[in-house]
Amino acid sequence: MKILLKGNEVMCEAAIQAGCRFFAGYPITPQNEVPEYMSHRMPAVGGAFVQAESEIAAINMLFGASAAGARCMTSSSSPGISLKQEGISYITAAELPCVIANMQRGGPGLGNIRASQADYWQAVKGGGHGDYRLIVLGPSTLPELYTLTMNAFDYADHYRNPVLILGDGILGQMAEPVELTPYAPVVDLPEKDFVLDGCAGRKPRVIKTLYLRPALELVHRNELLQAKYDKISSELSLFEEIETADAELIVAAYGITARIAKGAVRTARRNGLKVGMIRPITLWPFPEEPFMRAARTAEKFLVVEMSNGQFIEDVKLATACRRPVEFLGKGGGWYPTPEAIFEKISTMCEKSLAD
């Protein structure tokens, strides 16, 4: 049976189904439904909800909850995610699993409360200090948000790494019928041999991120982390492809923008234009393979994103700049319409004919 829920609630329910039993967060629009939902749902399933005094405190509460062995989650929107970066760096360094959601809004600064995709760099390139990686998932619909949120807890436990759900204000606020399917793990879940729960019957455990001596210990530590990131890169690549085989023009978009772009791609096909689309679902690791493949056959690419041009850099890297990549996007809470995308596609296709 499908039920009608807002995106923020869908994400919460998926977390609960996946066994998340600790949530800490701080109110910020457009994700307020998340702490609101968790405040009553979490105690109902025997978990703990804490309204933190700040996003800094919330992410550090996850540091403790994850160390204690719980599946745990926090959520926020752009300015609040900036505050969490300190904790994210530590959690990544300590290799603790947790799930973080960013329902992006317009920036920089306090920005506005319209949806945005301007935190892409922060999500996939870093944001906190030090060389680290987050697994970043970009859901496009609410059913996908439901599934990916459950999967996020599995990836976090499997790789002992934080997973970031990179959503946006539209995804969080829109309502859509969703089938609340039961949770089933999608990867192996290793035994949590790092948990701090008192040293009864074992040696005391330490979770730390300081490596002073010997001098190169931190270099070695970094090598181990990089080896893990390489492993994740080689194993995890999720994407959706639409009519790319014969496409002359490939539209690249992720998240809610991809959903809007899909309509434009369909319209283009109906109008006889050879247009396809690649939608990365994992934003890190970035699915390079479909782009490399498409770059051999397609003539050009169009990137659509709700920012001034961040995701486009990964598309250019993945295609090794072999084909021209044009851009349709703006920051600050601008939304593309299917008509605007179709118009851009048409112009690019006409230009191809003229060339």
Add this chain to the structure above:
Amino acid sequence: MEFERPTTLLETRTHYCPGCGHGIVHRLVAEVIDELGIRERTIGTAPVGCAVLLYDYFNCDIIECAHGRPPAVATGLKRVLPDRIVFTYQGDGDLAAIGTSETIHTANRGENITAIFVNNAVYGMTGGQMAPTTLLGQSTTTSPDGRGLNHEGPPLKVCELLASLDGVTYLERVAVSTAKDTIKARKAIRKAFVNQIEGKGYSLVEVLSMCPTDWKLSPQQGVDFVNHQMKKVFPLGVYKDRS
């Protein structure tokens, strides 16, 4: 009577300076944990600062936190594992400067944890900069002319500040600068752990401690500084007891 190492303390060479109070406070906490028989269900949180290497000394589970965040980390641990004993061990910069927000809110939520707050009126590990608890007129590397009332403001008094919060259970300020004070400090630390075992809520013990190295004093002069200067500004005693 034999003077033995508590089981909760590991046999290791100290990295603390001569005359530093951390070793005494470590021992008191370890003795209390031994005495209460809770070592195998205790999780400690290490701060950033001189006590960051807490795990080199304590024979129990330890998590090292970001600067000032131990109360938040302890909250996460304790909410997930309410039957375990969770303590924070923090210096003045950690607890009363960068982590003031976490300290106040964790205390006010009445989290059932034990906070050990070592106040030595200076930033030790970074080399003697001004702390939130540095005394007026006290010279440090970032207040070379002495802390001024109008420029840096007066020292922050943590027990007095937290005493105004209804959510707090127990607050006591003690010292480790005399044998008599140290015995009292042990009793206070014991009570702060017993409160947690009995589910009574947030307890904090502030320990006035010596940092002769960064005070540019000898160990004996360091003891005198606590006894004659710090105790005047930070009076010892129980500031709250709802237990």
